[in-house]
Amino acid sequence: MIRTEELLLNVGPQHPSTHGVFRIIVKLDGEVITDATPVMGYLHRGTEKLAENLNYTQIIPYTDRMDYVSAMTNNYVLCHAVETMMGLQIPERAEFLRLIVMELQRVASHLVWWGTYLLDIGAMSPFLYAFRDREIIINLFNELCGARLTYNYMRVGGVKWDAPDGWIDKVSEFIPYMESKLEEYDRLVSGNEIFLARIKGIGVYDAETAVSYGLSGANLRCTGLNWDLRKTEPYSLYDRFAFDVPVGRTGDCYDRYRIRLEEIRQSLRILRQAVEQFPEGGETMGKVPRVIRPPEGEVYVRIESPRGEIGCHIVSKGKAEPYRLKFRRPSFVNLQILPKLLIGETMTNLITILGGIDIVVGEVDC
Amino acid sequence: MSEEEKPGGTLPEEEETMQPSPQQADLDEAVSLLCSRVHDEAVAEAYLNEMNGGMPVLIIRSEHWLEAARMFRSEPALGCDYLRNLSGVDYETYMETVYHLLSMSTGKQYAVKVRTDRDNPSIPSVTAVWPAANWNEREVYDLLGIDFPGHPDLRRIMMPDDWAGHPLRKDYEPLDPEV
Amino acid sequence: MGDLLREPLTWGHALIFAAAAILLMGIVLGFVTYAIYFERKVIGWMQLRVGPNRVGPFGLLQTVADVLKLLLKEDTIPRKADRVLFVLAPVLAFVPAFAVLAVIPYTQSLYFADLNVGVLYYVALSGISTLAIVLGGWASNNKYALLGGMRSAAQMISYEVPLVISIVGTVMLSGSMNLRTIVEAQSGGWFWNWHFLPQFIGFGVFMIAAVSELNRTPFDLPEAESELVAGYHVEYSGFRFAFFMLTEYVYVYAIAALTTVLFLGGWHAPAPFLAVVPGLIWFILKFACIVFFLFWLRATFPRVRVDQLMGFGWKVLLPLAIVNVFVTAGYIELFIKH
Numbered sequence: 001m002i003r004t005e006e007l008l009l010n011v012g013p014q015h016p017s018t019h020g021v022f023r024i025i026v027k028l029d030g031e032v033i034t035d036a037t038p039v040m041g042y043l044h045r046g047t048e049k050l051a052e053n054l055n056y057t058q059i060i061p062y063t064d065r066m067d068y069v070s071a072m073t074n075n076y077v078l079c080h081a082v083e084t085m086m087g088l089q090i091p092e093r094a095e096f097l098r099l100i101v102m103e104l105q106r107v108a109s110h111l112v113w114w115g116t117y118l119l120d121i122g123a124m125s126p127f128l129y130a131f132r133d134r135e136i137i138i139n140l141f142n143e144l145c146g147a148r149l150t151y152n153y154m155r156v157g158g159v160k161w162d163a164p165d166g167w168i169d170k171v172s173e174f175i176p177y178m179e180s181k182l183e184e185y186d187r188l189v190s191g192n193e194i195f196l197a198r199i200k201g202i203g204v205y206d207a208e209t210a211v212s213y214g215l216s217g218a219n220l221r222c223t224g225l226n227w228d229l230r231k232t233e234p235y236s237l238y239d240r241f242a243f244d245v246p247v248g249r250t251g252d253c254y255d256r257y258r259i260r261l262e263e264i265r266q267s268l269r270i271l272r273q274a275v276e277q278f279p280e281g282g283e284t285m286g287k288v289p290r291v292i293r294p295p296e297g298e299v300y301v302r303i304e305s306p307r308g309e310i311g312c313h314i315v316s317k318g319k320a321e322p323y324r325l326k327f328r329r330p331s332f333v334n335l336q337i338l339p340k341l342l343i344g345e346t347m348t349n350l351i352t353i354l355g356g357i358d359i360v361v362g363e364v365d366c
Numbered sequence: 367m368s369e370e371e372k373p374g375g376t377l378p379e380e381e382e383t384m385q386p387s388p389q390q391a392d393l394d395e396a397v398s399l400l401c402s403r404v405h406d407e408a409v410a411e412a413y414l415n416e417m418n419g420g421m422p423v424l425i426i427r428s429e430h431w432l433e434a435a436r437m438f439r440s441e442p443a444l445g446c447d448y449l450r451n452l453s454g455v456d457y458e459t460y461m462e463t464v465y466h467l468l469s470m471s472t473g474k475q476y477a478v479k480v481r482t483d484r485d486n487p488s489i490p491s492v493t494a495v496w497p498a499a500n501w502n503e504r505e506v507y508d509l510l511g512i513d514f515p516g517h518p519d520l521r522r523i524m525m526p527d528d529w530a531g532h533p534l535r536k537d538y539e540p541l542d543p544e545v
Numbered sequence: 546m547g548d549l550l551r552e553p554l555t556w557g558h559a560l561i562f563a564a565a566a567i568l569l570m571g572i573v574l575g576f577v578t579y580a581i582y583f584e585r586k587v588i589g590w591m592q593l594r595v596g597p598n599r600v601g602p603f604g605l606l607q608t609v610a611d612v613l614k615l616l617l618k619e620d621t622i623p624r625k626a627d628r629v630l631f632v633l634a635p636v637l638a639f640v641p642a643f644a645v646l647a648v649i650p651y652t653q654s655l656y657f658a659d660l661n662v663g664v665l666y667y668v669a670l671s672g673i674s675t676l677a678i679v680l681g682g683w684a685s686n687n688k689y690a691l692l693g694g695m696r697s698a699a700q701m702i703s704y705e706v707p708l709v710i711s712i713v714g715t716v717m718l719s720g721s722m723n724l725r726t727i728v729e730a731q732s733g734g735w736f737w738n739w740h741f742l743p744q745f746i747g748f749g750v751f752m753i754a755a756v757s758e759l760n761r762t763p764f765d766l767p768e769a770e771s772e773l774v775a776g777y778h779v780e781y782s783g784f785r786f787a788f789f790m791l792t793e794y795v796y797v798y799a800i801a802a803l804t805t806v807l808f809l810g811g812w813h814a815p816a817p818f819l820a821v822v823p824g825l826i827w828f829i830l831k832f833a834c835i836v837f838f839l840f841w842l843r844a845t846f847p848r849v850r851v852d853q854l855m856g857f858g859w860k861v862l863l864p865l866a867i868v869n870v871f872v873t874a875g876y877i878e879l880f881i882k883h
Contacts, residue, residue: 009688015774031692031851044524048509049533085417122762122848128592194763195847211447211470214498227470297417300451300466300477313453313464324534326453328466336501347692348850351772365524 006034009347013042017120017351020361026342026350033350036342038335043365051325056082056156056292059325064150066327067363069112072098072105072141073305075154077327080235081301081312082156085294093282094158099236100171100274101141101153103267107178108137109306110260110267113358117257118189120355121198126189133181136174143167157288172275175268182264190261199253203341203353206251213337216330217308218263219357222248222255229304236303241273253356260358263306293320300328307331307358329366331359389414392474393422396444403437405430415477423477431480432490432516438467438476439495445469446476449496454506456536461487461512465499482512491517509534565657569646577794578608584840591844615790618783626780627684634681635781635788641673642795649802650725652812652824663724664716667803668709671758674792675701678767678777681789685780693776696851697767700757703858704764708754710866714747714873715740715807724803728811735817739810743876746869748808750862752838755800757858760793761839763846764854801835809835 012023021042027035047066051059056078063074076098083090090098115130138148145153145161153160189195207223220227228245230238246262248255296318302311308330315324334357341353393412400408408430415421426434438446446467455462465478482489491514493500503514504523511532514520522529531538549558582597582605589596597604622631648663650656660666675698682694716722718740719730731739741748757764768776778789805811809831812824819827849857 007688007692009692017772028692031696041522041524041526046533049538084419118847122765123846124588125592125844128594132593192847194849197853198847198850208447212497214449214496225470232473295417298415298464299418300421300464301418302450309450311451311466313451313466315455324453324455326451326455328451328453332501332505333498336498346851348772 019359022361031346033342033345036339038338040364043361047366048325051322053321055320061152064152065362066366067360068149069360070105070109070306071151072101076102077303077310077312079154079156081299081314082294084301085299085316088157088286090158090286091283093279094284095237096274096278097159097163098154103271104137106267106306107264108134110264113260117355120351140170156292158285162284168275168278175272178268198352199257202253202349203356204252214333218256218259219334221259223251224249229302229309241270243270253352256356291320293318305330308334327366329363331363335359335364387420389420389422396424399441400434404433408434421475421477425479428480428482428489435492435495445471449498452499452502454510454512456510458536460484463489463506487512488515490515493517573795573798576798577791580794581608587840588844615787616784620783623686623780625686630680630684634677634684635785638674638677638792639788641670642792645670645799648724651828662722664712664722672705682777687780689773690777690779693767693773697777700766703855704754704757707750707862707866708758711747711750714744714869717873717877724806728806731810732813736815741808746865750866754862759796759800762843763849765848766851797839801832804835805831
């Protein structure tokens with residue numbers, strides 16, 4: 001008698017394609033997954049606990065380290081929450097700078113995703129192309145705030161540093177450059193038959209499932225829902241700019257891929273308008289009390305990070321430190337659908353689907 | 367039940383904040399639906415959170431929460447199909463979980479709070495209503511020790527499985543031997 | 546060489562053969578060293594990098610340093626591994642890789658074994674390396690290695706068939722399985738006499754199946770570093786790992802040489818007026834183009850999925866190869882015989 005057995009395979013926490021220390025325990029029947037259990041927490045640093053003993057300015061560097069691929073949007077969500085509580089007015093120049101860095105960050109984040117996703121699928125070259133172009137953004141940020149990854153740039157009430165002379169010009173030079181490079185990306189990858197065969201029709205779910213699982217960002221929009229917080233619940237200055245929200249139809253990995261590439265284009269469109277309207281002079285810090293003490297109460301604010309809806313829920317007791325600070329991390333919530341998508345897929349599709357969700361483990365574990 | 371009174375303005379020239387805010391109507395509707403469909407005393411408190419742009423907040427009694435959650439999801443007038451956020455808060459005298467709900471079709475938002483006893487915290491799980499609650503509830507269980515009866519797989523998610531204590535509790539002793 | 550082979554074996558001849566074998570091995574090792582260097586450089590340029598440039602002038606000694614490192618590394622054998630098979634697998638992979646080189650003719654006079662069944666000898670021996678990969682994957686007692694080994698077995702079996710059948714057309718046209726005769730059949734002065742044009746279906750199928758046999762991108766599923774970490778050789782370190790790497794590159798050499806012989810006219814010049822250039826140079830040029838083609842693929846393609854690989858092998862390549870055989874038979878029957 002031939003007896004077959006399921007193979008219990010531990011993917012991660014050290015695995016090249018789990019994007020950090022994420023781990024999935026899969027049961028394999030041949031190469032087909034019959035059960036998947038995600039395990040996380042390897043990068044849990046207790047940000048929320050640490051924040052309870054820090055004042056709001058001190059928390060900002062911790063947000064950099066949550067979604068370390070998109071630190072600017074994390075900075076923003078915390079500052080935005082505190083500003084909402086205190087009813088602060090942000091000087092226009094500061095708000096423009098914030099918007100510009102957030103959109104640059106979205107481009108940079110999607111570039112990292114694009115490169116690593118193709119690396120997961122087995123193509124090595126696009127990764128280096130993406131990082132070449134991301135490097136320009138990183139250098140722009142470096143010039144602005146002296147850091148390449150963890151910027152600690154925004155403050156409650158404004159931004160820490162004004163743009164140096166000529167910085168805005170460099171941003172406007174970057175926009176046409178990146179647009180031409182996007183065409184190169186499309187020529188290089190988007191039509192490749194093997195690539196399309198690998199991602200089309202993989203990891204499909206419908207809009208209802210996406211909503212019930214609380215998915216956000218490209219993971220939600222790929223099902224055809226037009227839901228971008230920059231449009232539906234505008235924050236910052238997004239209601240001043242014209243841009244489109246790309247949506248998919250089928251809800252597969254290919255749609256998520258197209259949406260992210262198109263979002264880079266739309267971000268560049270926003271950037272072009274923002275650079276044109278950038279105010280000449282003005283303050284970069286609003287009138288903020290010396291010690292930031294939001295009044296007693298609670299607030300939940302949310303913005304559209306490259307990965308989806310990042311939210312910040314603050315409970316304040318009127319002290320300089322938050323009583324409770326909770327981040328709604330898009331990677332964490334988006335990842336919940338993973339086990340459902342994996343059943344019946346092959347080991348290879350595991351990587352395709354996981355990469356398509358676009359997680360950053362620093363954010364999953366917080 | 368106490369509802370925050372809003373000064374009602376009649377003249378259109380007056381500032382917008384003086385108008386009865388549209389959220390007040392949402393809140394009233396939710397409260398009346400909950401009271402009539404779920405239980406007379408399902409809602410312990412309801413008010414608008416002015417700080418958060420007038421977000422309607424409902425405090426729902428834990429024993430009626432699961433039924434209320436089903437209604438929030440299925441009742442077309444509420445239609446909260448999207449669970450944005452689920453946080454747990456330790457208020458030292460009691461525990462609380464906050465659900466930020468959203469209706470994708472109408473854009474209506476609600477913050478629902480459910481309070482529970484601190485010594486033996488337990489709140490019915492809403493994973494069956496919103497699958498998005500699954501890991502969030504595990505996280506709250508892990509970090510605050512709130513039990514969620516009805517959860518399909520209530521295990522620690524962030525901390526190691528053999529960890530003692532729940533770190534986000536206010537009385538948690540941070541100096542573990544491991545630290 | 547041919548005359549020596551036909552004469553009775555004496556001690557002197559044996560010494561010459563041994564010296565020639567060692568010389569060939571030296572050439573092959575040199576090729577492997579610089580193929581790796583070349584691959585890293587070429588892919589580096591394609592990927593906007595500079596490639597190795599630290600060890601020696603232009604990084605020329607990089608591979609030497611890497612090999613030294615591998616030889617000096619600790620040789621670990623997992624405790625639960627099947628020791629005998631674990632040790633045997635790299636050897637078993639390596640020996641056939643070198644053995645197949647015996648039948649490759651480089652020029653009219655420079656060849657080693659003049660086998661009548663050269664094609665069959667090549668295909669049969671190269672199949673043994675599959676066995677070694679499966680053994681290595683099994684003996685490592687590692688799940689990733691096992692999956693890699695099984696993938697490799699499935700892939701090799703699926704692609705060996707179209708590979709062999711794609712050669713049949715060439716064999717029919719030249720009427721021999723002797724690789725030298727096949728090259729002779731492609732003479733005629735012009736490049737359109739080479740088999741890759743009349744046998745374009747066979748050539749296409751052969752190239753695809755060959756890339757798959759080599760486990761190179763886009764068919765590098767047994768290794769698939771983004772899924773199976775490193776596949777069958779995940780537990781191998783030091784010189785055992787070096788043997789697997791060496792095998793892979795020796796097969797690159799072998800496949801490039803075989804393609805040149807079967808389809809690209811071996812040592813023949815592409816045009817009569819170019820025949821002044823020695824045949825060996827033409828051979829090396831054609832050979833280098835194939836090697837470059839393999840490296841080029843690696844820099845530009847993503848990896849296919851297992852089921853797609855199998856489907857492609859059985860549903861596309863195999864029927865195409867068989868059609869090619871029938872078309873060739875019909876062509877010979879109608880145009881050549883009469």
